[in-house]
Amino acid sequence: xxxxxxxxxIYITISIFALSPILSIAETQNDLQRQIQEKQALIQxxxxxxxxxxxAIINQKAQESTLAKQINNLQIQINRLETEIKLTQTKISSAxxxxxxxxxxxxxxxxxxxxxxxxxxxxxxxIYEYDQETPLxxxxxxxxxxxxxxxxxxxxxxxxxxxxxxxxxxxxKSQLExxxxxxxxxxxxxxxxxxxxxxxxxxxDNQIDQKADLLVQTKNQEKxxxxxxSDLQKKQQDVEKEIYSLEETLRLLVDINLLxxxxxxxxxYPASATITQGYGPTSxxxxxxxxxxxxxxxxxxxxxxxxxxAAADGVVKAIGNNGKYAYGKWIAIDHQNGLITLYxxxxxxxxxxxxxxxxxxxxxxxxxTGFSTGPHLHFTVYDASTFSTEQKWYGLLPLGGSINPMxxx
Numbered sequence: 001x002x003x004x005x006x007x008x009x010i011y012i013t014i015s016i017f018a019l020s021p022i023l024s025i026a027e028t029q030n031d032l033q034r035q036i037q038e039k040q041a042l043i044q045x046x047x048x049x050x051x052x053x054x055x056a057i058i059n060q061k062a063q064e065s066t067l068a069k070q071i072n073n074l075q076i077q078i079n080r081l082e083t084e085i086k087l088t089q090t091k092i093s094s095a096x097x098x099x100x101x102x103x104x105x106x107x108x109x110x111x112x113x114x115x116x117x118x119x120x121x122x123x124x125x126x127i128y129e130y131d132q133e134t135p136l137x138x139x140x141x142x143x144x145x146x147x148x149x150x151x152x153x154x155x156x157x158x159x160x161x162x163x164x165x166x167x168x169x170x171x172x173k174s175q176l177e178x179x180x181x182x183x184x185x186x187x188x189x190x191x192x193x194x195x196x197x198x199x200x201x202x203x204x205d206n207q208i209d210q211k212a213d214l215l216v217q218t219k220n221q222e223k224x225x226x227x228x229x230s231d232l233q234k235k236q237q238d239v240e241k242e243i244y245s246l247e248e249t250l251r252l253l254v255d256i257n258l259l260x261x262x263x264x265x266x267x268x269y270p271a272s273a274t275i276t277q278g279y280g281p282t283s284x285x286x287x288x289x290x291x292x293x294x295x296x297x298x299x300x301x302x303x304x305x306x307x308x309x310a311a312a313d314g315v316v317k318a319i320g321n322n323g324k325y326a327y328g329k330w331i332a333i334d335h336q337n338g339l340i341t342l343y344x345x346x347x348x349x350x351x352x353x354x355x356x357x358x359x360x361x362x363x364x365x366x367x368x369t370g371f372s373t374g375p376h377l378h379f380t381v382y383d384a385s386t387f388s389t390e391q392k393w394y395g396l397l398p399l400g401g402s403i404n405p406m407x408x409x
Contacts, residue, residue, distance in 0.1 A: 028104060029101060029104055029105070032097055032100055032101040032104070033101065035097050036094055036097045036098060036101070039090055039091075039093055039094035039097065040094065042090050043087060043090055043091060043094065046083055046086055046087040046090060047087065049083050050080055050083050050084060050087065053076055053077075053079060053080035053083065054080070056076050057073065057076055057077060057080070060072065060073040060076065061073075065229065066222060066225070067214075067218055067220070067221070067222045067225035067226075068222070070214065070225070071211065071214065071215070074207060074210060074211040074214070075211065077207050077304075078204065078207045078208060078211065081200060081203055081204040081207060081304065081305070082204065084200050084303070084305070085197065085200045085201060085204065088193055088196050088197045088200055089197065091193050092190060092193045092194065092197065095186050095189050095190040095193060096190065098182075098186045099183065099186045099187065099190065102179055102182055102183040102186065103183070105179050106176065106179050106180065106183065109172050109175060109176040109179065110176070112172055113169055113172050113173065113176070116168055116169045116172070117169070192307070195307045195362050196305065196306070196307060198348075198350075198365065199304075199305035199306060199307055199347065199348065199365030199366070200304075200305035201305070202305060202347045202348030202365050202367075203304035203305035203347040203348075203365065203366075203367055203375075204305075206304075206347045206348075206367055206368075206369070207304075232324060235325065236291075236324070236325055236371045237290075237291045239322075239325045239326050239371065239392075239394065240291040240292050240326070240371060241291060241292065243292070243326060243397070243399070244291075244292040244293070244294060246399055247294075247296055247399060247400070247401070247402060248294065250386045250399060250400055250401040250402075251401045251402060252401070253383075253385075253386050253401050254383040254386060254401040254402075254403060255383065255385060258338050258383065258384075258385050259338045259339065259383060259403065260337055260338060260339065260408070262407045262408070263407075263408060264407075264408070264409065265408075265409075266312065266408040267311040267312050267335075267339070267341065267381070267405070267408040267409050268309065268310075268311050268312065268359055268360060268409075269300075269309075269311070269409055270300070270308050270309050270310070270311050270341075270343060270377060270379050271300045271302050271306060271307075271308055271309065271366065271377050273300040273301050273302045273306070273377070274300070274301050275298050275299065275300060275301075276299045276300065276301040276376060277295055277298065277299040278295070278298055278406075279295060279296070279297060279298050279402070279404045279405060279406065280294065280295060280404070281293060281294055281295075282294065282295055296380050296402040297342065297344075297378050297379050297380030297381070297402065297405060298378075298379050298405050298406070299376050299377065299378055299379075300366075300376060300377040300379065301376055302366045302375065302376060302377050303366070303375055304347055304365075304366060304367050304368060304375040305347060305365050305366065305367070306365065306366040306377070307350075307362040307364075307365060308343055308346070308362065308363055308364050308365060308366055308377055309359075309360050309361065309362060309363065310333055310341075310357045310358065310359055310360065310361050310363050311333070311335075311341045311359065311379075311409075312333075312335045312337075312339075312341075312359045313335065313356075313357065313358050313359050314333040314334050314335040314336060314341075314356075314357055315333065315334050315336065315354065315355070315356050315357070316331060316332070316333055316334075316351050316352065316353050316354060316355045316356075316357060316363075317332040317333060317334040317340055317353075317387070318331075318332045318353060318389050318396065318398060319331050319332075319349060319351075319352070319353050320389070320395050320396035320397070320398065321369075321395050321396075322369075322370050322392075322394050322395040322396075322397065323369070323370070323394055323395060324369070324370065324371070325370060325371055325394040325395075326370050326371055326394065326395075326397060327342070327344035327345065327369075327370045327371075327378065327397075327398065328344060328345045328346065328367070328368075328369025328370025328371075328372065329344075329345070329346035329347070329348070329349065329364070329367065329369045329370070330342060330343060330344040330345075330346065330370075330398060331343045331346065331349065331351065331363055331364055332382075332387070332389075332398050333357060333363070334384060335384075338383065338384050338385070339381055339382070339383075339384060339408070340381070340382040340383075340384045340387045340400065341379065341380065341381055341382070342378075342379070342380040342381075342382065342398055343363065343364065343377065343378070343379060344370060344377070344378040344379075344380075345366065345367055345368060345369050345370050345372050345375075345376060345377060345378055346364040346365060346366060346367050346369060347364075347365050347366065347367025347368070347369065348364060348365045348367070349363070349364045350362045350363055350364050350365065351363045351364070379405055380400075380402050380405070381402065381403050381404070381405045381407075381408060382400035382401060382402055382403070383400065383401045383402075383403060384400075386400045386401035387399070387400035387401075388400065
């Protein structure tokens with residue numbers, strides 16, 4: 001019996017030693033950590049470059065608009081988007097490395113838990129066999145009393161080891177749950193980054209096309225550029241005045257009895273960003289201009305290519321493109337509860353007309369299309385009973401009686 005206990009003691013020592021990470025696994029994890037740190041350093045470098053581009057764009061806006069400066073400004077925006085794309089790609093690479101690292105950590109923890117369980121099972125079997133013997137029987141099985149005491153001490157060591165390993169399993173399981181949570185978080189972040197990358201590429205294509213169109217239209221002539229800009233601004237203002245006039249009448253047709261009662265959270269925020277202009281009279285929203293005196297939605301200050309989310313479950317009611325006028329590229333969603341939401345100034349779409357969408361899914365990517373002074377997301381909530389679309393010379397135009405989005409966000 002004593003020999004058997006000694007064998008088990010050897011087994012315990014080997015099992016505990018085996019719980020330590022294998023050298024090759026540790027080397028792999030260290031290599032992954034080194035690569036992750038390199039990616040983090042590159043991310044910081046790219047973020048610094050983007051900040052410099054942002055400052056350059058702000059400085060450009062403060063200067064008089066000329067063709068050369070506009071071309072330069074577009075090129076800076078292209079450079080910024082290219083850097084943002086590289087940044088997103090680097091973040092994707094870093095997320096993949098972290099997922100690989102966590103996968104290895106989770107496997108190691110599972111292996112350690114399995115070995116601990118095997119050790120505990122063997123220890124409990126030995127203790128059970130020992131308990132089946134009477135004290136007299138144990139004394140008679142040993143050559144002398146000293147051997148009996150050694151056997152009892154070995155059993156005590158086993159019991160003490162059993163308690164420690166039970167605690168070790170508890171700790172390993174706790175660490176495992178944390179790593180699994182981190183793993184799921186990294187996977188979700190990876191999906192978001194891939195979505196963001198799609199948007200950035202669409203925004204980049206838009207900027208490149210805009211620069212090319214400007215050069216073709218102006219033939220690189222300043223006088224031609226100033227004439228085009230003057231004509232464009234006049235047409236844009238005429239379009240905005242028409243929309244304001246039409247919707248001023250439609251707002252009077254809003255029937256609160258057909259709408260959900262004020263319920264914060266009924267709609268989700270379409271983007272995680274600062275609201276740069278609110279809903280209502282421009283004298284209150286802070287954007288006073290000579291074109292319109294009422295802002296029919298709220299604006300979110302987002303970068304070009306930012307994924308835009310559906311505010312609630314619904315069906316895509318309409319999709320349009322007003323070019324450089326009105327809403328640019330836009331999407332309207334019917335939530336079939338009396339509300340229709342409008343999302344405008346996209347760089348690209350992620351859904352199709354008539355498609356069912358769920359709250360929080362990406363429907364498109366923000367941009368600077370339409371009548372816009374810079375990249376942002378315009379968000380309007382309409383009374384569905386007043387909503388319609390009209391075909392204009394610049395594209396399909398959404399119209400309706402608007403209500404304050406903040407009543408439902």
